[in-house]
Amino acid sequence: MKKSILNSGPALAAAVLILAAGTVLATPAAPKAPAAAATVLEYKMPAGRSLTYQSKSEESQIMEVMGQSMDTSTTSTSTFAFQSKGLKDKNLLLGVTISDIAVSVTGPQGDMSPDMASVKGKSFDMVLSPLGSEVDVTGAEAISYAIAGESRNLSSGFKSFFPDLPGKPVKIGDTWPSTTAIEEKTGQMIIKIDLQYVHTLEGFETVDGVECARVAAQVTGTISGSGNQGGMDLTFAGTSKGKDIWFFAVKEGYFVKATSEATTEMSIDVAAAGMTIPVNQTSKSEVKLTGKQ
Numbered sequence: 001m002k003k004s005i006l007n008s009g010p011a012l013a014a015a016v017l018i019l020a021a022g023t024v025l026a027t028p029a030a031p032k033a034p035a036a037a038a039t040v041l042e043y044k045m046p047a048g049r050s051l052t053y054q055s056k057s058e059e060s061q062i063m064e065v066m067g068q069s070m071d072t073s074t075t076s077t078s079t080f081a082f083q084s085k086g087l088k089d090k091n092l093l094l095g096v097t098i099s100d101i102a103v104s105v106t107g108p109q110g111d112m113s114p115d116m117a118s119v120k121g122k123s124f125d126m127v128l129s130p131l132g133s134e135v136d137v138t139g140a141e142a143i144s145y146a147i148a149g150e151s152r153n154l155s156s157g158f159k160s161f162f163p164d165l166p167g168k169p170v171k172i173g174d175t176w177p178s179t180t181a182i183e184e185k186t187g188q189m190i191i192k193i194d195l196q197y198v199h200t201l202e203g204f205e206t207v208d209g210v211e212c213a214r215v216a217a218q219v220t221g222t223i224s225g226s227g228n229q230g231g232m233d234l235t236f237a238g239t240s241k242g243k244d245i246w247f248f249a250v251k252e253g254y255f256v257k258a259t260s261e262a263t264t265e266m267s268i269d270v271a272a273a274g275m276t277i278p279v280n281q282t283s284k285s286e287v288k289l290t291g292k293q
Helices: 009-020 138-142
Strands: 050-065 068-088 091-107 123-128 134-136 144-147 150-153 175-186 189-207 210-229 232-249 254-270 275-292
Touching: 050 254, 123 138, 138 150, 150 175, 189 232, 210 254, 232 275
Parallel strands: none
Antiparallel strands: 050 068, 050 275, 068 091, 091 123, 123 134, 144 150, 175 189, 189 210, 210 232, 232 254, 254 275
């Protein structure tokens, strides 16, 4: 906080006279307010701890093809648990179990919802750093399902599940950056999403009786990719922006809940047909802790 000192001629003259007379008049300084304590945020998952989360998301996509608008809407819900298996090197080894999952997709061809029965009950191991970096989620790549005849897996959903922590003590108003790269492989197409976050510690709130740090994150991203569909080569390019609000249990060291909203503008270049297809997406999602042991 900057201080402003204002001096006037009469005041300065009076001060000189007082000093000349050997008399000093001093105003006691106001006591300084104690500096706000910095907070350290770190994931703490002692062996045996289990955290259960529920998530839900909604996405709307509009694609303009030869003057026609093609709308697709997707909703998904899932319940999954993270079971701590202790440390792996200096990181946390977590067992993940998919308790329930459902995906509904409606598009120009009608209902395209995948059958997720084979995914329910599946488990895999992942490695998480104390600062929230998903070090290894390759186990999720083996859990796959088919949508519109193309194979997908669960890895992308877990590559950016846990919010990234600052790695330094922070006070209210402090910010820190983080990045995430997600690669989606569907059939003969590969799409890469690079996300940049700027997190801000907004304050502290009590959530279900637990003191939590409230953090807001501004998110920007770029999309790139290529592939082949129907014998034609496709190239993808686009940008996205959004905002996340998430909560982290300060003393206990676990992720509590988050909400996200995002918009994406993308183009699909079809060189053989000499056309570019614009695509606009809006999405929102919510994740919350529903059980802990």
